[in-house]
Amino acid sequence: SLSKTSPLAYAGMTILTMVVIGAVLGGLADLVFKALKIDLGEYEEEGAVIKQH
Amino acid sequence: MVHMPVSGVDIAIWPLLLIGFTVGVVGGFFGIGGAWLVTPTLNIFGFPMIYAVGTDMTHLVGKSIISTMRHWKFGHVSVIIAFIMLIGTFSGIEAGAQILRYLTKIGQAGVVVRYLYIVLLLAIGFFMLSEYLKVRKIEKEKGTKVKDVVGTGWSRWIQETLNIWPVFYCKTAKMKVSLWASLFVGVITGFCAGILGVGGGILRVPALIYLMGVPTKIAVGTDLFEVMFSGAYGCFTYSLKGGVELLGAVIMLLGAAVGAQFGTVCTKYVYGITIRLVFCMATFLCCASVVMKQIASYYEPVYKKGIEALLKKEGFSAGEISALIYKKDAMYHYMVEVANRPEWYAAFMKNYIWTMTGGYLMLAAATGICTYIIIQLFAGIAREKRERELAARVKA
Numbered sequence: 388s389l390s391k392t393s394p395l396a397y398a399g400m401t402i403l404t405m406v407v408i409g410a411v412l413g414g415l416a417d418l419v420f421k422a423l424k425i426d427l428g429e430y431e432e433e434g435a436v437i438k439q440h
Numbered sequence: 441m442v443h444m445p446v447s448g449v450d451i452a453i454w455p456l457l458l459i460g461f462t463v464g465v466v467g468g469f470f471g472i473g474g475a476w477l478v479t480p481t482l483n484i485f486g487f488p489m490i491y492a493v494g495t496d497m498t499h500l501v502g503k504s505i506i507s508t509m510r511h512w513k514f515g516h517v518s519v520i521i522a523f524i525m526l527i528g529t530f531s532g533i534e535a536g537a538q539i540l541r542y543l544t545k546i547g548q549a550g551v552v553v554r555y556l557y558i559v560l561l562l563a564i565g566f567f568m569l570s571e572y573l574k575v576r577k578i579e580k581e582k583g584t585k586v587k588d589v590v591g592t593g594w595s596r597w598i599q600e601t602l603n604i605w606p607v608f609y610c611k612t613a614k615m616k617v618s619l620w621a622s623l624f625v626g627v628i629t630g631f632c633a634g635i636l637g638v639g640g641g642i643l644r645v646p647a648l649i650y651l652m653g654v655p656t657k658i659a660v661g662t663d664l665f666e667v668m669f670s671g672a673y674g675c676f677t678y679s680l681k682g683g684v685e686l687l688g689a690v691i692m693l694l695g696a697a698v699g700a701q702f703g704t705v706c707t708k709y710v711y712g713i714t715i716r717l718v719f720c721m722a723t724f725l726c727c728a729s730v731v732m733k734q735i736a737s738y739y740e741p742v743y744k745k746g747i748e749a750l751l752k753k754e755g756f757s758a759g760e761i762s763a764l765i766y767k768k769d770a771m772y773h774y775m776v777e778v779a780n781r782p783e784w785y786a787a788f789m790k791n792y793i794w795t796m797t798g799g800y801l802m803l804a805a806a807t808g809i810c811t812y813i814i815i816q817l818f819a820g821i822a823r824e825k826r827e828r829e830l831a832a833r834v835k836a
Binding site for chain 2: 388390391394395397398400401402404405406408409410412413414415416417
């Protein structure tokens, strides 16, 4: 309904909603990995990479 | 079915979740937004086209946050390169958008944009493919496994030519980077993205790899960090015009949140050079999508203005017209039975077939790439488990 009355408020609420949901889901994924005891934590290996710098 | 409050149409939930999941996997793996996959596939499920791009941009904000969080933990995000490139990107986007406005004014935007996009994608695809084949040749000659190639002749030339103060050392990528080189690459990719009217991830990742000389995985993570900001900018501008269906974006994000974990974690188990090979396949598929869109657009001028005027007269809103214009039965009714214009319907059917073919091709491509990534992920996990068991046995 904000999109009809105040486009600026609608745009703000849209971004805020996505940022909050994104951050919550990202944090939730971390908790799931921890609960399942999945530990997630090549270019440092010499000879494995062709360097052209 | 769920009612979309902005556009007023009813959409099934599962296609939105499925699209979100597949583009989450692909985006997390490549470091791109994936609008070229989302927009045509939303189309085949009856999502109104005028809301498709804005809704995709909106879901991208949440998805890129989730993917960046994971890549950040892997040490794949170079904040300093991302921020400098962002300044260049936004300046480039504004300049490109001005040219796009001029092209729109003279009525050439659609054709120029699509042909430019096709040329760029083919160039990137063939360059990446030839480089991959070169690496495979080196592997055969030397008998060793090459995991990544860091830097190119172009990146060396850019870094040396623009080696003007300030030059800083990037700890994440373990390389010296000139501020002006980063700005230059940002402006170029932003300019192309601005003209094409796309997010630019599919251009920025190759630019980071080949023009900046950043390792592949860091290019992926750094681009996703940039996508957070460029996506938020796109989301804001589309929202202001009322072109965003927030509920649709949230449903897609729920699928993408799961998919992004698969895609980002998979980058841990595959070599940088493998990411490049799959990325190059994706650019060819993206190119195919644009070609189909171009073919479909040939038939639009025959009926589009006429049917839109007729539907407006019948009392439909812009959102309803956008949804109706992809429904065969409704179009037959209004074009043939109401307007008595069978030539409109014949042109509409040709457009419909090409549009749907493009949509299904992208859906198949997204599913195929997504399946490949998930297989690689589970193969990597199994390999790691075997290595750990072997190490434990040797220790014992």
